[in-house]
Each structure stands twice: as C-alpha cells, then as structure tokens.
Amino acid sequence: MQKLEIFFQMTAGRLLGAFPREELRSLLLPAGHAPLLARRRAEMIISRVRIVAALFALLTPLWIVVDALVFTYPVSIMLAAGRIVTSLAFGLLALSYGKSTKMADAYRALAMLFGIPTLFFIYSHPLLSHFQLVGPAAAIAAGYAFLPFVMVAGLSVFPLTALESTLFALPVLLAEALVALMQLGMLSWSSHLGAFWLLFLITAVAALAGMSQLSFMISLVGQASHDGLTGCFSRASGEELMDIQFHIAARSGAPLSVVFADLDNFKAINDGFGHDAGDSALNAAAEALRSNLRAGDVLLRWGGEEFAIILPDADCATATKAVARLRERGLGSRPEGGRLTASFGIAEHLADRATDWRQLVEIADQRMYQAKLAGKDRCVGCAEQG
CATH class of the missing domain: 3.30.70.270 (Reverse transcriptase/Diguanylate cyclase domain)
Structure with missing residues (x-):
C-alpha cells in the first residue's frame, strides 16, 4: 500500500504539479479528509449509487424482451434468469443506505454497484461465447463484451480519489482478464490485449474525472464551511x-x-x-x-x-x-x-x-x-x- 501511495504521488505530482501539496494528497488518497468533506462525499456517493441502482433495476429486465427476440432457447432463458437476479440486486441496493453519512457505507454501496454488473458479466459473456450466433444475435452478443467499459466509465460519476478509483476498477479489470483467459482459444492475444488496454485508458480518464469532481467539492465545502472574515469554521x-x-x-x-x-x-x-x-x-x-x-x-x-x-x-x-x-x-x-x-x-x-x-x-x-x-x-x- 505504501508503494502504491508513493507511485500515485509521483505520477500525479508530475501531471498536477500546480496543486498545493495538501490538496494534491486529498485528491490521491482519502486518508486525512476533513470530517465535513467525508460526510458530504458519503452523502453524494450514496445518493448517486441509489439513483444509478434504481435506474438499472428498471432497465435491466426490459432488455429481456430484446434477448427473447434475438436469442433462441436456452440462451434467452438463461440470460433472462441472470437479468432478473441482477435487477433484484440493483433494487435492493437502491433501497439501502438512505440515511447514512458514513464513508464506510458509501464504500459498501459503491462496491455493490460495481460488483453486481461484474458478476453478471462473468456469467453472461462466457455463456454467449459457447453458442454459435449469427446475424442480430451475434451483434447483441458482442455488445455484452462492452459491459466492463460501461462500468469503469461509470467511475466518473463519483467524487473519488485516485486510489479509490483504482481499487473499485480493479475487480472489473480482473473480470475482463478472467474472461479473456476463459476464451483464450477463441480470440487472439492481440484482441484481448487491445481490449484490456482500451479498458485501462477509460479507467484512467474516469479516475481523472472523479478527481476533478472531488477537487470541486473540496473547494465548495471549504468555502461553505468557513467564516469569510476570520477563517474559522462557521x-x-x-x-x-x-x-x-x-x-x-x-x-x-x-x-x-x-x-x-x-x-x-x-x-x-x-x-x-x-x-x-x-x-x-x-x-x-x-x-x-x-x-x-x-x-x-x-x-x-x-x-x-x-x-x-x-x-x-x-x-x-x-x-x-x-x-x-x-x-x-x-x-x-x-x-x-x-x-x-x-x-x-x-x-x-x-x-x-x-x-x-x-x-x-x-x-x-x-x-x-x-x-x-x-x-x-x-x-x-x-x-x-x-
């Protein structure tokens, strides 16, 4: 963990050298965040997790209709079962942590938000690869492969430090690597490496977007929480x-x-x-x-x-x-x-x-x-x- 912290500080120090040292550290690592900032961040993360989870709880089962139109039995039934379980999990998440202002709960909610579709990806993508699909079915099946890209892009919605973005993206990256190993005989190494490299780039961009949100939040919380005349807390x-x-x-x-x-x-x-x-x-x-x-x-x-x-x-x-x-x-x-x-x-x-x-x-x-x-x-x- 200490080596990872040093790596982040050196890399971000070169990219974000204009930031003061303390602010830069706040963008890289969550340790040392002021209690008010932590509370505001927890409230925002949990609120956005619940909104996204509610949206996916509604949209995920609707795609069953598309699967039923393009896939034949038993693929459509197996995908429908996975989508129903996934939708129920999203629904439970949307109803959870409503009154919490703790970062520990925010981390749990965020982990669940990324864990649910990651498990669905591990279930659905290898499943589709075992069937010979042509025409519209093949096109829809190819779309399932892009789920990890959507997930890591979703990191940009949340005000996260660089370390937090990395840790939450890591299971998605590992899931992509696991699926690549499972399909090693179907696609070339170059195809897998190209997809993984693109996934890594999207993760980096999403992490920078999350850090930008966090920087703006730090500034707003600082201005709102301090008395303009004396600099004391209001x-x-x-x-x-x-x-x-x-x-x-x-x-x-x-x-x-x-x-x-x-x-x-x-x-x-x-x-x-x-x-x-x-x-x-x-x-x-x-x-x-x-x-x-x-x-x-x-x-x-x-x-x-x-x-x-x-x-x-x-x-x-x-x-x-x-x-x-x-x-x-x-x-x-x-x-x-x-x-x-x-x-x-x-x-x-x-x-x-x-x-x-x-x-x-x-x-x-x-x-x-x-x-x-x-x-x-x-x-x-x-x-x-x-």
Whole structure:
C-alpha cells in the first residue's frame, strides 16, 4: 500500500504539479479528509449509487424482451434468469443506505454497484461465447463484451480519489482478464490485449474525472464551511462537527470538552472606532485562539464576537489548562491600547452528563454568561460546578 501511495504521488505530482501539496494528497488518497468533506462525499456517493441502482433495476429486465427476440432457447432463458437476479440486486441496493453519512457505507454501496454488473458479466459473456450466433444475435452478443467499459466509465460519476478509483476498477479489470483467459482459444492475444488496454485508458480518464469532481467539492465545502472574515469554521459547519465529535466520544467513552468565548466590551470597539476596527479585533482574537490550539482542536465563529472551541479527548482539567494558557498569552489589543479579553465557559460531556451535543453547548454557553456576570475576563468551567 505504501508503494502504491508513493507511485500515485509521483505520477500525479508530475501531471498536477500546480496543486498545493495538501490538496494534491486529498485528491490521491482519502486518508486525512476533513470530517465535513467525508460526510458530504458519503452523502453524494450514496445518493448517486441509489439513483444509478434504481435506474438499472428498471432497465435491466426490459432488455429481456430484446434477448427473447434475438436469442433462441436456452440462451434467452438463461440470460433472462441472470437479468432478473441482477435487477433484484440493483433494487435492493437502491433501497439501502438512505440515511447514512458514513464513508464506510458509501464504500459498501459503491462496491455493490460495481460488483453486481461484474458478476453478471462473468456469467453472461462466457455463456454467449459457447453458442454459435449469427446475424442480430451475434451483434447483441458482442455488445455484452462492452459491459466492463460501461462500468469503469461509470467511475466518473463519483467524487473519488485516485486510489479509490483504482481499487473499485480493479475487480472489473480482473473480470475482463478472467474472461479473456476463459476464451483464450477463441480470440487472439492481440484482441484481448487491445481490449484490456482500451479498458485501462477509460479507467484512467474516469479516475481523472472523479478527481476533478472531488477537487470541486473540496473547494465548495471549504468555502461553505468557513467564516469569510476570520477563517474559522462557521456555525452551520460547527454544529455538524459538534455532532460528529459527540458521537465519536459517546461511542468510545472518551472525554470531549467545548469552550465558549465571548469578547468583552466588543460593542464599545464598534461604536467608538468603527466596524473596521471591530473586524480587526475579531481577526486578532481568532488568530490568537487558533495559534494556541492543538492540531485536532476546532475553532468556530459561533456568531458576532462569540467563538466556540471543540476539544476532543480533553477532560475538564485539560480544557481548563488550555483556557488558562489562552488567557495568559492574550487575544490581542483593543484599539485604545488595552488588552482584548474574553469571558470563557467550559463544558465536558462526561462530567456534565450531557446527552447530546446541543446540551453540551448550552451548558458551556451558560457558564460563559456566568463569567460575564462575575466581572468578565475570567473562565467558569466544570470544575467550578462541584
């Protein structure tokens, strides 16, 4: 796997050298994708899988009529049986994974979407090759040989990395090779190699199309999920991240802390020095908060001058120390020259027995207001609640 990763990075690095390194890695490999991107990608892949599966569930049995007109018994009956089974499998797939936002389910759905026609190809193509067919029957039978080309071209419908496209195309390529070995005495090696080479080229083009879709999705998710002024995650995307992190913590029993920070006397900055000065203060505070967080922590602009911080794997003591460090290092300066301060509230899902992320956020928000009422420029955390 490591050698395959190096190969993809070297090859794509030459072809896509204009891309930043991190974006290029995101196009090559799924590891390291942000949770929001993974969720959006899973939703899109599953949605498109279900649409395609539903379409094929309807179209596959309709072709039985064509088979019955051009093929004689027992070929038409055997093909009809294969098509009915295939159509039922597509129908079940179209009804599956409707509410999932997990990439694991997206992979399973995509594997089934490609696995169903691959099995039908392995069944039907060798079957037809054992009968002497002429005229329209021979022409229709030749069309069955193009099913792998249709399947790998279908990869272009999905926002996939280069590695994912390769792995999903691999069974189709192996099926083509298997059928070629089964028919070795009927066609020359040059015919098989030519077909396989064309299949490989179509796979490469489809993979590039999928990477292009993924690149566009990365850009859209990045723009939609971040606040334009401060560069923090927006509230809408922050709520999704809260939900993701809370479910992870609840399943694993790991601590999860949320910190609310509200800049003190911020209205006075806007009223006395204008909104440009207020925007500068917000940017300075966001940068100060961001620079003092761990790699896995998430900073959100919750609204106005209020920020929220998600601290995975951080208990009350860890979160309290993190806030103390933030306050010690400061959040920047006010336009009149004083220190820019904030009031903080901390909640932790185990210590506070929060049943969902909304309750956890509400507790942190209430404690932030307690800090305001107690005189501002201070922190109220779960430790203070006894």
